[in-house]
Amino acid sequence: MPATPDDLVRDFIAAVERLDLDHALTMLSDDCRYDNVPIGEVVGTDAVRSTLGPFLNGYDEVQWVVHHQAALGTLREGVVLNERIDRFRKGDEWHELPVAGVFEVHAGLITLWRDYFDRDTLFRLLDGSIT
């Protein structure tokens, strides 16, 4: 079990990188808000699964490289901020999205996950026009 909010978010990202969405979702509260800032917010683990699952399924390998991560508080009530490059491999090609993430933690679970990025950069990544 993670000991700190920092550990919890690192474990969450590690589960995403293993493409183990089932395990990743156990780290979110049932009513977790998942906010992709320039696109919009969904609420609840089912909605996170519906949003993230098909996206991750489109790739052969995922790496979310955390450049910096800093946290406040405890697992009871905490906040984690990080700076990442989210990398997605399809065949021989890696596609990269620079992201800054915010995670609010309550009672040992992530209750809000908010990612800041450029929408157009994501869309060009999705249609394969940038790597």
Added chain:
Amino acid sequence: MPATPDDLVRDFIAAVERLDLDHALTMLSDDCRYDNVPIGEVVGTDAVRSTLGPFLNGYDEVQWVVHHQAALGTLREGVVLNERIDRFRKGDEWHELPVAGVFEVHAGLITLWRDYFDRDTLFRLLDGSIT
């Protein structure tokens, strides 16, 4: 004088909010990198002044509301991450940009300032089509 990287970034933001760019720039290293992720990076305090000055001059009031801020390290070598709403008032209208910022600190100065946001949201803010 600020005692921590957290204080330094708060002092920097306070100077920006006072529209005191001269004072704000004293908190950046001469070779500071200022990276607006979806637009590009400039290097050096003169370039920061050229980028930020005309932008700030277009507004009557500026508030950068920090929702969360967390830091690592010391003023000698540290990192600060924050989540903000940058608000800009022109006449009666406030324009808002959600931002996540990363600040690297060395020897008491900010050596890298990187803001994550949606480029299209900024451009619509600049042309007045969103508030």
